[in-house]
Amino acid sequence: MIELQDVSKAYYLGQTPVPVLKQISLHIQKGEFVAIMGSSGSGKSTLLNIIGCLDTVDSGRYSLSGTAVSDVPEKSLAILRNRYLGFIFQSFNLIPRISAERNVELPMIYAGVDPDVRKNRMLAALDIVGLKDRAQHTSADLSGGQQQRVAIARAIVNDPDIIIADEPTGALDSRNSQEVMRLFQQLNASGKTIVMVTHEDDIARYAHRVLIVDDGSIVNL
Ligand SMILES: Nc1ncnc2c1ncn2[C@@H]1O[C@H](COP(=O)(O)OP(=O)(O)OP(=O)(O)O)[C@@H](O)[C@H]1O
């Protein structure tokens, strides 16, 4: 489902390229739950952003569900993201001042889903994360754990094949972290492929496979 072959990426300091990912080859099968670990600055988020079609490769090939992403022009990546991917970030990234239900509805508006279908799917997604009764609340009225569960509802509402999560528990206490991981396990059991970056061993333990990134390369355990 996710196939990287010799993927490299550099950032530029003036004219000087600074390599961040060095010929990474990686294969993630449909239904896997993979954790990516490694020290700060090793390239985890850069790798995850490439897998999530949020960033592009400099060289090498990336193929997602049979589509050669590395050949897709940058402006068309949004179509792939909408079709295949749901995103969860450390800082939740909900839109403030609009309700939980509006936040969950937005990806469906972008995807052109009918208004009456939208409402049912929004309620179903909020129900999965246990927040149906908080649909009208804005971020200011929700705890961190609740905000992350709204973000999970938003990530799954278009029924993506793959969930991309960058330190999804990084801003949560242990109880809320475990709760978010239980939701991830449930989503994975329902067939979603999950690729998650984490710093925490007890969070990585929920994954079936752990990849370690060290200075832009994947190290074998
Ligand atoms: N947009 C950018 N422009 C220039 N350099 C960048 C950019 N994004 C990341 N980098 C550099 O690339 C390297 C890898 O960054 P990345 O964010 O992938 O690391 P990370 O493993 O996710 O780290 P952390 O655990 O701190 O989140 C770092 O040295 C970082 O400074």
Ligand SMILES: [Mg+2]
């Ligand atoms: Mg990072």
